Amino acid sequence: MSIAPRLSRFAEQDSGDHWPGFVDALATLLLVIVFLLSIFVAGQFALSRALTGRDEQLAALNQxxxxxxxxxxxxxxxxxxxxxxxxxxxxxxxxxxxxxxxxxxxxxxxxxxxxxxxxxxxxxxxxxxxxxxxxxxxxxxxxxxxxxxxxxxxxxxxxxxxxxxxxxxxxxxxxxxxxxxxxxxAELARYRSDFFGRLREILGNRSGVSVVGDRFVFETDVLFASGSAALSNDGRESLRPIAAAIVQLTQEIPDDIDWIIRIDGHTDPRPIRTTYPSNWHLSAARAISVVNWFEDLGVPSNRLVAAGFGEFQPIAEGSTEEAYARNRRIELKLTSR
Structure with a gap:
């Protein structure tokens, strides 16, 4: 059978009037858009009321x-x-x-x-x-x-x-x-909880970072080269969002609450073989490097404290490379002065 008769039959069945269907489709699409805009406006209104209520609560708390x-x-x-x-x-x-x-x-x-x-x-x-x-x-x-x-x-x-x-x-x-x-x-504990909640969101499941009690722990291999107290480029970028969170915290905590961010440096027990005389010097120098970087990023100096603990505060027992890596760390702690 030839193709021409089939085409002629299809042409006879097609009346050529597609405009009503197209109008229906446009009307349906318009209704969907109006519905989405209504949901968006309602969400914006609810969010605005929630933020207003939070601001009022914060003002009452400050009072x-x-x-x-x-x-x-x-x-x-x-x-x-x-x-x-x-x-x-x-x-x-x-x-x-x-x-x-x-x-x-x-x-x-x-x-x-x-x-x-x-x-x-x-x-x-x-x-x-x-x-x-x-x-x-x-x-x-x-x-x-x-x-x-x-x-x-x-x-x-x-x-x-x-x-x-x-x-x-x-x-x-x-x-x-x-x-x-x-x-x-209790007030400082609430701010500490909020602060560490933000840090958890910022850091996520990043390797080499963990929470131990009320402290954030960075393995120094993430921040420093072996035996060095100079922050690596990756280390600087890892600490940048932390500094931003601290700066935001200084704007939220009332001035009459005396708080600090303490940066503690720790090493493993193996004798040091660099220009630093001892692990005491290396741990303190690393903590000071983090403090200096935070200062460069706008964190107030009076809210920072650097401390070096050498190898004398381990969190992992044993002499394996894994234990050594865990003990080489920088800890961040929000506490009172």
């Missing part, structure tokens, strides 16, 4: 921190004033006790003298006017001493009561200070 800081400063001043007053009161109390003891001794002496006089009078069996005057004077002197001792006892009791009151106030202030310090520690 609470400022109030707590003021209360803490007032409590510290009051605590210092009470301690000074207590020192003065204890000195006064000591003087009063000494004076009371002296008067007690005088009273004993006077009473002894009176007893001697009375004994002599009884032996002589004669009471003259002069002796009566002497007895009267001794009685008055003894009564005066008793009055002074009673007054000093009252002062002593008042001083002891005041000392107990001051001790109670100091204890209460200590409790408030401990609570404030605990609050600050």
């Amino acid at each position: 609470q921190l400022a109030t707590l800081t003021d209360e803490l400063a007032l409590a510290e001043g009051e605590n210092q004033r009470l301690e000074e007053e207590m020192v003065t009161l204890r000195a006064t109390l000591s003087d009063v006790q000494n004076e009371r003891d002296q008067l007690s001794d005088q009273l004993v002496i006077v009473m002894g003298q009176m007893e001697d006089v009375q004994s002599r009078l009884l032996l002589e069996e004669e009471v003259t006017g002069q002796q009566l005057d002497q007895i009267t004077a001794l009685n008055l002197q003894m009564q005066a001493l008793r009055d002074q001792i009673a007054e000093l006892s009252g002062l002593l009791d008042a001083a002891e009561a005041r000392e107990e009151e001051l001790e109670s106030q100091i204890y209460n202030l200590g409790e408030r200070l401990n609570a404030a310090l605990a609050s600050r520690a």
Whole structure:
């Protein structure tokens, strides 16, 4: 059978009117686009409200921190004033006790003298006017001493009561200070958790980087050549996003929280065979190199601390190459000063 008859039949069946179908397709596509735009606008609105709520919460938290800081400063001043007053009161109390003891001794002496006089009078069996005057004077002197001792006892009791009151106030202030310090520690712990969460996202599953407790650990083979304290190009690039996260952290943590990023250098126990005299020097030099690089990337110097531990803080036991590689490391830790 020839092809021409088939084509003629197809031409007869095709009416050539495709425009309504094309319009339907365009209308459907337009509806899909409008639907996607609606979803996008709704998502943007929800995201905007979430960010606004977060900003309000952050502002409220900063206000609470400022109030707590003021209360803490007032409590510290009051605590210092009470301690000074207590020192003065204890000195006064000591003087009063000494004076009371002296008067007690005088009273004993006077009473002894009176007893001697009375004994002599009884032996002589004669009471003259002069002796009566002497007895009267001794009685008055003894009564005066008793009055002074009673007054000093009252002062002593008042001083002891005041000392107990001051001790109670100091204890209460200590409790408030401990609570404030605990609050600050909890606040720093929250920022530490956020910071390490960002670092985990930045580093991902990168080889040679791990988390040990509250520290990020970089194997130094990732950052330095063997026996060297000069950061490699790959090492610099590995630390660049870490520095950016620290810079962002300095803008978020309130100024009244005293925090630092501590960079610790560690080596393996094998003796060093480079220009550095010991593993102490190499570990410290590597930590300082990281600090200098962070400074170049904009991290404030007052938020950085470098420390060298040599080979004396291992995290892996044994003398295998794997253990040596784990012990050669740089650790980053967010902590208080």
